[in-house]
Amino acid sequence: MEPSACETLDPRIRRTRRLLQESLRKLLDKKPFDEISVQDIAEEATVNRATFYDHYRDKFALLESMVGERFHELLREREVQFDGTCASALKTTVLAVCDYLAGQTGPAGTRSLEPRMEAAVVAVLRRMFLEGIRLHPRQDGAAPEVVAAAVGWALYGAAKEWVQTPDHGAPEEIADTVTRLVAPILQLPA
Numbered sequence: 001m002e003p004s005a006c007e008t009l010d011p012r013i014r015r016t017r018r019l020l021q022e023s024l025r026k027l028l029d030k031k032p033f034d035e036i037s038v039q040d041i042a043e044e045a046t047v048n049r050a051t052f053y054d055h056y057r058d059k060f061a062l063l064e065s066m067v068g069e070r071f072h073e074l075l076r077e078r079e080v081q082f083d084g085t086c087a088s089a090l091k092t093t094v095l096a097v098c099d100y101l102a103g104q105t106g107p108a109g110t111r112s113l114e115p116r117m118e119a120a121v122v123a124v125l126r127r128m129f130l131e132g133i134r135l136h137p138r139q140d141g142a143a144p145e146v147v148a149a150a151v152g153w154a155l156y157g158a159a160k161e162w163v164q165t166p167d168h169g170a171p172e173e174i175a176d177t178v179t180r181l182v183a184p185i186l187q188l189p190a
Contacts, residue, residue: 017055019045021066024059033063033116060116067120074099087188091179093128097121097159098171118156125152129186138187147185154182 023044027036038059042052056062074096100121130148138147155178162174 013055016045016047016051017065019047020052020055020062021069024062024066033059060120063116064120064123067117068124071096071100071121071124087179087183090183090186090188091175093125094155094159094175094178095171097125097155098162098174101159101163102171118160122149122152122156125155133186140187151182151185154178154185 020041023041024036027040027044036059038049038052041059041062042049045052052062056065075093078092078096126145126148129151130144133144133147138144158174158178158181162168162171168174
């Protein structure tokens with residue numbers, strides 16, 4: 001519905017969205033996501049509720065945007081964009097998911113946030129892969145949306161398992177494994 005901040009050129013819009021995202025981050029350090037209202041976010045950002053709704057349909061859309069911004073930042077740092085054809089971009093995406101999840105330490109709000117964060121990360125991954133898949137139609141006729149969802153959940157699930165495993169190996173090891181497993185789903189060359 002609303003474009004992400006990285007898709008918006010108007011600096012005032014980017015600034016307001018950054019302010020709302022930062023306000024949500026601060027509030028998450030103090031209380032669980034489910035206890036945070038749109039009014040709380042607007043007050044923390046020193047904007048009115050109408051301004052909030054000019055940018056996001058609800059707090060879940062704000063969360064997805066916040067997660068998406070951080071995730072896209074990690075991808076930009078790694079200079080990767082998945083266009084549906086490159087296994088190395090897939091591996092770099094797995095590494096970015098690992099980086100993102102490893103960076104999520106537990107302020108008060110993040111424990112109740114986990115299912116919401118999970119959904120937001122998967123939504124960002126799904127959208128990213130869907131864009132790449134649509135550029136290169138599949139030979140088998142599988143619905144791009146289903147393929148993108150399967151890949152998004154596979155990457156997230158593998159990275160989450162890696163993060164939660166004590167003494168897990170280097171992220172490159174899990175990235176190699178996930179790339180090898182997921183590349184056939186995306187019909188990428190080996």
